[in-house]
Amino acid sequence: MNRTLIWLRGDLRLADNSLFFFATPPEALICVFALDEAWLEPPPGLETPRIGPARLRFLWESLIELRGELLKRGSDLLVRIGDPVQVMAGLIDEYALDEVRVRADPGWEEQQAVAQLATRLGEGVTLSCHDTGMLLDEASLPTALDELPGSFSAFRRRVERAWAIPDAAPAPVTLPGWPEGAPRGFPPLGQVCAQAAGWAPDARGEFAFAGGEAAGLARLDHYLWQSGAIARYKQTRNGLVGADFSTRLSPWLAHGCLSARQVRDAVCAWEARHGASESSYWVVFELLWREYFHWAARQEGSALYGDRRLPVPDDGFRTWCEGRTGVPFVDAAMRELSATGWLSNRARQNVASFLINELEGDWRLGAAWFEACLVDYDVASNWGNWRYVAGVGRDTRDRWFNVLKQARDYDPAGNYVAHWQPELAELPPGQARHQPWRVAPRRFASPVVEAAGWRDWLLPQETRDD
Ligand SMILES: Cc1cc2nc3c(=O)[nH]c(=O)nc-3n(C[C@H](O)[C@H](O)[C@H](O)COP(=O)(O)OP(=O)(O)OC[C@H]3O[C@@H](n4cnc5c(N)ncnc54)[C@H](O)[C@@H]3O)c2cc1C
Numbered sequence: 001m002n003r004t005l006i007w008l009r010g011d012l013r014l015a016d017n018s019l020f021f022f023a024t025p026p027e028a029l030i031c032v033f034a035l036d037e038a039w040l041e042p043p044p045g046l047e048t049p050r051i052g053p054a055r056l057r058f059l060w061e062s063l064i065e066l067r068g069e070l071l072k073r074g075s076d077l078l079v080r081i082g083d084p085v086q087v088m089a090g091l092i093d094e095y096a097l098d099e100v101r102v103r104a105d106p107g108w109e110e111q112q113a114v115a116q117l118a119t120r121l122g123e124g125v126t127l128s129c130h131d132t133g134m135l136l137d138e139a140s141l142p143t144a145l146d147e148l149p150g151s152f153s154a155f156r157r158r159v160e161r162a163w164a165i166p167d168a169a170p171a172p173v174t175l176p177g178w179p180e181g182a183p184r185g186f187p188p189l190g191q192v193c194a195q196a197a198g199w200a201p202d203a204r205g206e207f208a209f210a211g212g213e214a215a216g217l218a219r220l221d222h223y224l225w226q227s228g229a230i231a232r233y234k235q236t237r238n239g240l241v242g243a244d245f246s247t248r249l250s251p252w253l254a255h256g257c258l259s260a261r262q263v264r265d266a267v268c269a270w271e272a273r274h275g276a277s278e279s280s281y282w283v284v285f286e287l288l289w290r291e292y293f294h295w296a297a298r299q300e301g302s303a304l305y306g307d308r309r310l311p312v313p314d315d316g317f318r319t320w321c322e323g324r325t326g327v328p329f330v331d332a333a334m335r336e337l338s339a340t341g342w343l344s345n346r347a348r349q350n351v352a353s354f355l356i357n358e359l360e361g362d363w364r365l366g367a368a369w370f371e372a373c374l375v376d377y378d379v380a381s382n383w384g385n386w387r388y389v390a391g392v393g394r395d396t397r398d399r400w401f402n403v404l405k406q407a408r409d410y411d412p413a414g415n416y417v418a419h420w421q422p423e424l425a426e427l428p429p430g431q432a433r434h435q436p437w438r439v440a441p442r443r444f445a446s447p448v449v450e451a452a453g454w455r456d457w458l459l460p461q462e463t464r465d466d
Pocket residue numbers: 237246247248249250251253254283286287288289290291293343344345346348349352370374376377378379381382383385386389
């Protein structure tokens with residue numbers, strides 16, 4: 001009979017979590033989450049910790065709920081703050097554990113931590129990495145991992161040709177007991193980070209994320225069954241203001257409060273009742289993007305981050321972070337990101353392109369800033385999308401976004417920018433709100449850059465404000 005440790009990372013749920021499924025249940029089970037102390041420190045060159053208050057709060061809420069679910073099943077949860085490898089190695093030694101289970105993480109640093117733990121284990125202790133949370137397992141990928149197609153489209157076509165995704169598995173009803181005398185529980189969030197304990201999103205975001213599996217399932221239920229917003233997803237998914245233009249499931253998926261299979265099963269159930277549509281298909285299509293970045297990260301290793309030593313941030317980067325570039329479509333998004341911890345995909349693409357192309361900033365600094373701010377930070381999706389927009393790595397096409405054109409297409413009345421920059425509401429709805437320095441130069445300063453590619457999109461330069 002084994003004595004097992006489950007090392008929890010981005011998999012904070014019991015349903016559809018292969019870590020909790022045992023052919024033969026162990027004699028004792030200890031479930032541990034270690035908050036890496038390095039996450040509470042800024043990466044070199046930045047001043048904000050790697051895990052910002054929005055994500056830390058969501059994480060704690062998820063852990064609190066998970067602990068409740070584990071207790072109901074006869075188990076418990078231990079949360080420690082420190083070096084995860086030391087934490088796990090110490091517990092394994094002290095409680096004579098002989099099996100370790102952990103998620104096969106796409107992040108290189110997380111993979112290195114598992115490799116380090118492996119070198120610390122005594123004879124007879126087994127360590128296994130499990131695929132969990134994604135639509136596919138490594139064994140069911142349509143290609144070998146090292147032959148993963150270079151582009152998303154080729155990957156998607158191959159997956160869809162051999163579409164064989166298992167249904168999500170239900171949560172276990174009971175779990176093995178806790179090892180005698182082993183520690184349990186975790187510190188209150190206020191002791192870990194007072195800012196996170198007191199953090200609340202700005203009401204202008206029109207949505208408050210709450211961590212945990214139940215809140216994730218409630219959001220899924222709302223999006224599919226209560227509001228029926230899924231029926232319009234294809235048309236609304238590029239929205240900028242409001243709660244339901246997209247699913248907003250990303251934080252629950254990123255923390256593993258929901259698995260991608262749970263989401264797909266729910267979409268299939270909705271389709272069985274209402275009929276499949278382009279919109280319902282498109283939700284699963286977007287999950288395939290997540291899948292692609294996950295498997296690409298698993299293949300790329302440390303190359304995912306580029307060089308991990310970040311360059312020294314310059315003034316352009318700081319104005320970008322603070323939403324002070326003078327380009328409303330960028331500034332509104334960067335203010336929304338800081339104030340809510342979340343941003344639509346359309347806005348993420350635009351601000352990333354602006355930093356890289358217009359400010360000639362380093363994409364890795366942008367990715368690090370997103371890592372600190374996002375409630376839905378996911379190592380593969382974040383660094384993978386940044387690489388993609390920067391045209392670095394496996395798919396190196398030029399992905400320049402003309403933010404003035406994008407603003408016209410996706411925010412024609414300028415309502416989004418006025419939502420986050422109320423001073424713009426003084427200007428008439430329309431393109432004036434996106435180019436205030438052109439139409440009202442006395443009231444609005446010129447932006448930090450006027451890109452050459454905007455020439456055909458600029459409004460006539462007024463010399464005085466009306
Ligand atoms: C520069 C940049 C950084 C990003 N960083 C992250 C990140 O750290 N974490 C994260 O989850 N997403 C990230 N994304 C992807 C995407 O912006 C978010 O997943 C999406 O906006 C979340 O909103 P939603 O849940 O309403 O998405 P929906 O539009 O409702 O899509 C459903 C789900 O599909 C997945 N998805 C959708 N688009 C993408 C995509 N482009 N890449 C990967 N998965 C996708 C998400 O899990 C999402 O919850 C990033 C995109 C960019 C351009």
